[in-house]
Amino acid sequence: MKGLGKAAVPIGVVAIVLMLVVPLPAGMMDMLIGLNLAISLLVLLVAMQIRKPLDFAVFPSLLLIATLFRLALNVSSTRLVLTDGYAGKVIEAFGHIVIGGSLIVGLVIFLILTIVQFVVITNGAGRVAEVGARFTLDAMPGKQMAIDADLNAGLINEAQARKRRHEVTAEADFYGSMDGASKFVKGDAIAGIVVTLVNLIGGFAIGMMQRGMAPAEAVSTYSLLTVGDGLVSMIPALLMSTATGIIVTRSATEGDMGTDLIAQLGRFRQPVRIAGGAALALCLIPGLPKLPFLLVGVAFLVMASRMTEPEEVDEEAEAAAAAAELEPAPDSPEAIAEKMRVDPLELEVAFDLVDLVDTARGGDLLDRVKALRRKVAMETGLVIPLVRTRDNLDLPSSQYVIWLNGVPVAKGSSPAGTVLAIGDALDGLPGKPTREPVFGLAAKWVPAELQRAAEMAGATVVDRSSVITTHLAEVVRQNAADLLGREDVRLLVEMVRRSHPVVVEELTPALLTLGEVQRVLHALLAEGVSIRDLVRIFEALSVRAKHSTELDGLVEAARTALGSAISQPYVTPDERLHVFTLEPGFEQRLLESVRQTEMGAVLALDAGAVDALVHGCSGMLEDAERQGLSPVLVCSPQVRAALARLMRQILPRLPVISYAEVSRTAQIESLGVVSGAVAIR
The missing domain is CATH 1.10.8.540 (FHIPEP family, domain 3)
Structure with missing residues (x-):
């Protein structure tokens, strides 16, 4: 079937184009008209069976091909009517039997079908498609952000996120295509009207001027066939327009249209009972036939008597009851074990910081924490566990505490109604002096309404959520190994x-x-x-x-x-790497003091050498930090592990790398040399 469809569709489109220029015999026209009716009916039935529009994603392209096929049939039938005065049994039947051989009746029926299709269904479907495309495109960024948020929170994996993104994109593409495809239906309706009018005038003229027919005979021969041809084309067009309307108005549900229609219309007994009573009441109006309304009213009342309304369920109470059933007893081993469980990463906030967590009050702290997990993963390669955020009434006002594996590792404050202004020239601003929690910079909590004034004073202004998130990020980076x-x-x-x-x-x-x-x-x-x-x-x-x-x-x-990927994070934007080095003699002394232990390589140095190393490195590091630089200590690979283990205990802010790890592209700038006696600058 797959190979057949791959070849049949292109061949069919080429054949449709040929129909526009190659005359067809009347017998083949009958077969093609029957095929057109069957295809239109099939499309309508499929549109009623789908659960969501994307289940019939090929519909816009199919609509174009069906419209082209219908127009090609119009051209072919017009050619036969005007040249031979005969276009096959189907058109003749519609011209003589369906409309009773009356031109007036045929024109009225044709006009009614045209109004139904063009004014009602086509315009409505086009408007729904246009609005659906606009709303779908407007909602696309929000849906993408929701998918990313679920992915960052660990609620879905990468494959599920990729599938959801594809569905969002496919939905936007589908409604965009339907917005354009609805114009095909509208154009087809206009073309049908124009072709019919042209055929009426052309047939009447050919009959009288070329074949010498009387006016009545020309009308009987050509006009009835033209109206029959118009009806043969209009009925499939009406079916396709109806299918278009169903597709663009279809909402995603669990069942097909017929199932949903019966289930939702028959969901409540009272409306059906009232409708039946209203039909019976119409029997009391003088002059109206009583039997039709009596039958309809009785049928509705019988239907209402056999319907069973669903019981009203309090969903919130039901959810609470289900949660209570699943929740273990307070003294059960499961409950005790749950309380004993230690979360790898927790954030506790005081009662007056709950507004930062509550999304209903505009709080975005939880969203920022979710985004933090993705950022840390991209920086360190570690997917940190979910951060458990909870309030603690025992905490002092405005306080928050960061817990790592059940141990508080950092704390800070974030007073309500304030922003953190970071800078040195803040004496003219009211507020509470403090220190920025990550880098220890001078800062002040100032009222939120003075944010602009703080910025004018040259301060860097940070909101409360950003302060907590930045502090949490730094704690995670410093303790990534423990996570x-x-x-x-x-x-x-x-x-x-x-x-x-x-x-x-x-x-x-x-x-x-x-x-x-x-x-x-x-x-x-x-x-x-x-x-x-x-x-x-x-x-x-x-x-x-x-x-x-x-x-x-x-x-x-x-x-x-x-x-060099190790030293790259310390390279400045202007491609400079600031380094400290060891004096060769002192480095050889360190190398000779390396000892292997169960905990790894360590330096067996005397107190004087350690003191020289510490003072030399700390002094140069303070000078570099005052200049806003982030230097590294470079040494030979043989001594790096032992030296790094020592520096992590006495000067953790100074990274230790080997010569093999120095960036190949950065410009090396030495800030000093550490010797066994004094630091050389």
Whole structure:
């Protein structure tokens, strides 16, 4: 069937075009007219059976082909009527039998059908298609955002999101096509009227002027055939117009049109009973026939007596009851276990911050938290768990607390009715002085109505939701390693397996267990390295694990594979990488002090060397930060792991990278050299 349709449709369209110029015999015209009627009826029945418009997405194109076919039949039949005075049995039957051989009757019927199609159905369908296309296109961005929000919240996966986006796009394309296709129906109706008028005049003229017929004979021969031809074309056109109206007015439901119609009209007994009583009341009007209204009224009353109305259900009460049934008893093991469960990431807000969470009051904090999950995933490669947000009446006013694995790790305030102005020249503004929670910059909570004044004073103004979201994002970045669980690693491995199965099969479980892979990824995240490029990380681990499964060796192999991607986040927009380096003699001393322990490589330094390292690095780092720079400490690969482990304890703001990880494209700018005695600047 698929191959037949692929060839039949193009052949059919070419044949339709040929019909416009090639004369057809009367017998073939009868067959094609019957085919036209059958196709129009089939389209109408299919339109009534579909559940949603996209189930018949080919309808706009089909409507164009059917309209062209109908016009081609009009041209062919006109040629036969005007040349031979005969266009087949079907047109003759419509001209003599259907309208009783009367030209006046035929014209009246033709005019009525034209008004029904052109004025009522075609105009209505065209207007619905136009409005549907406009509303669908206007709603498209909102639907796309809703899909992205569900994806970010973890309610759907990527495949489901892709399918929903395709449906939204297909729906917009369909209604846009229907807006244009409805013009075909309107044009077809106009063409039918014009062709019929031309045929009436042309047939009358040919009969009298070329064939010498009397006026009555010319009317009988040509005009009746012309009206019959118009009716033969108008009936399929009316069916297609009706199908168009059904398609564009169809809402997505669970059943076809017939099922929905019976179910919804017969849903309530009282309207059917009243309609039956009204029909019986019409029998009392003098002059009206009583039998038809009596039969209709009795039929409606019998129907009403056999209908059963659905019981009214309080959906809210039913949902609450169902939730109560599913909720375990307070003292049950399930309830206790649920209370014992520790969420990886929680956000507690005070009572006066609930407006930031409540969407009914314009709060957008939850939406921003959902968007944060996607942003962090793109930066670090870690899909953080859902953030559980709840209110806590015990918190002081305007306070919020961020919990990580059941432990409070950060807190802050966000007073109602204020915005956070960040800057140094804020003395002239009223408000409560504070510190920006992420970078510790001088700031002040000022009334929201003074936002413009704060901006004029040169301050950076941040709303309350942004303050909390930014603080939460920084906490997540600093503790990304602690949020990486074994189940998260399994999901990441499965994600790589779908695109690069050989890489995963070679690595685990043949060389490394899932737990060992987790330790490597945990160490990378702890040093602020993104694990998005899992393919290169796994390939490097596969090579290294064949020789040793020691953690520091695996981590360094992964870092070497990532290369300059590690230092790229620290490159400035003007392609500069600001670095500190170690004095060669001091670096050799550090290398000689490296010792391997169960926790990995460490530096066995005396107090003086550690003091020199700390003071040298901290002094230069403070100078760089005052200039708004984000430097890194560069050293040899052999000492990097041990030095980074020490710096994370004493100066976590300073990343430590090896020479192999320096960006190849950035311009290196040295800010100083650290020696065993003093920092050289």
